[in-house]
Amino acid sequence: MSDSNTTEFTRSSTFILLGIPGLEAAHVWISIPFCTMYTIAILGTFTILFIVKTEPSLHAPMYYFLCMLAVTDLVLCTSTLPKMLSIFWFNSREIDFSACLTQMYFILISSVMESGIFVAMALDRYVAICHPLRHCTVLTNLMVAKIGLAVVLRSVMVVLPYPFLVRQWSYCTTNIIPQPYCVHIAVVKLACADTHVSSYYGLFVIFCVMGLDGIFIAVSYTQILRVIFSLPTKDTQLKTFETCGSHLFVILAFYIPRFFISLMYQFAQNVPLHFHVLIANVYLLMPPMLNPIIYGVRTKQIRDRLLHLFTHKGT
Numbered sequence: 001m002s003d004s005n006t007t008e009f010t011r012s013s014t015f016i017l018l019g020i021p022g023l024e025a026a027h028v029w030i031s032i033p034f035c036t037m038y039t040i041a042i043l044g045t046f047t048i049l050f051i052v053k054t055e056p057s058l059h060a061p062m063y064y065f066l067c068m069l070a071v072t073d074l075v076l077c078t079s080t081l082p083k084m085l086s087i088f089w090f091n092s093r094e095i096d097f098s099a100c101l102t103q104m105y106f107i108l109i110s111s112v113m114e115s116g117i118f119v120a121m122a123l124d125r126y127v128a129i130c131h132p133l134r135h136c137t138v139l140t141n142l143m144v145a146k147i148g149l150a151v152v153l154r155s156v157m158v159v160l161p162y163p164f165l166v167r168q169w170s171y172c173t174t175n176i177i178p179q180p181y182c183v184h185i186a187v188v189k190l191a192c193a194d195t196h197v198s199s200y201y202g203l204f205v206i207f208c209v210m211g212l213d214g215i216f217i218a219v220s221y222t223q224i225l226r227v228i229f230s231l232p233t234k235d236t237q238l239k240t241f242e243t244c245g246s247h248l249f250v251i252l253a254f255y256i257p258r259f260f261i262s263l264m265y266q267f268a269q270n271v272p273l274h275f276h277v278l279i280a281n282v283y284l285l286m287p288p289m290l291n292p293i294i295y296g297v298r299t300k301q302i303r304d305r306l307l308h309l310f311t312h313k314g315t
């Protein structure tokens with residue numbers, strides 16, 4: 001093992017995933033909440049997809065984008081959790097180089113896609129609240145399909161350089177990744193080559209892609225809130241806000257933890273490595289678990305359809 005960890009290895013070699021360093025003895029116990037979160041995410045995702053498919057009143061842009069978000073969350077979970085659980089349960093730490101790149105690609109593309117879907121959902125709420133008479137003519141099914149395709153193509157093209165850059169480097173000193181899955185920054189740190197291009201491109205994606213998404217969402221909701229607060233009665237304001245409340249909660253659940261994790265990596269240098277890894281893993285699983293719950297609880301149409309299904313089964 002020492003030879004493979006200290007000498008340069010080829011692109012067909014394997015990486016060693018450590019899981020959560022320092023907490024190896026607790027891996028089985030840690031797997032319980034992770035497996036629970038994954039199960040909830042899967043059940044919630046398929047419930048949302050089933051309800052939207054079977055309820056004609058939910059065949060609208062907002063719920064089509066919600067289905068895209070649910071599928072993206074499912075891809076994110078499924079690209080990481082099975083390997084994580086195999087490490088926790090069976091100590092299966094090896095991962096092939098190509099499999100590592102594939103896992104890294106799907107993690108990155110899921111993040112960029114979620115950001116793009118949030119923009120599409122913000123556009124939908126903006127048109128529905130600020131220009132309600134034009135909503136049906138602007139966001140037709142064809143336009144929703146075009147927006148969805150644009151989100152997917154943008155994500156594919158933006159993330160595509162990452163695996164190409166990682167594949168062309170040579171790796172030496174170690175092939176150990178102190179994570180339970182292939183995180184891009186952790187793989188980059190193992191390279192023996194100059195990785196500045198990857199760092200600069202990563203900054204470009206953060207500021208010029210996801211940063212612009214955040215600005216567009218903020219501007220959209222500024223306009224939405226301006227219209228809501230200009231409505232004549234508080235009851236009308238509350239009812240209008242409820243139509244976009246779920247989307248706003250989901251956006252906050254996506255961006256706020258990412259913001260605090262970034263601050264933690266920058267300034268909390270004395271925090272143990274296992275805490276960094278554990279928090280990052282919780283963040284990875286939290287949105288896919290919370291999104292179906294938030295939409296199920298806060299969206300009246302979905303909540304009513306769920307109650308109808310359960311009461312119908314009960315009778």
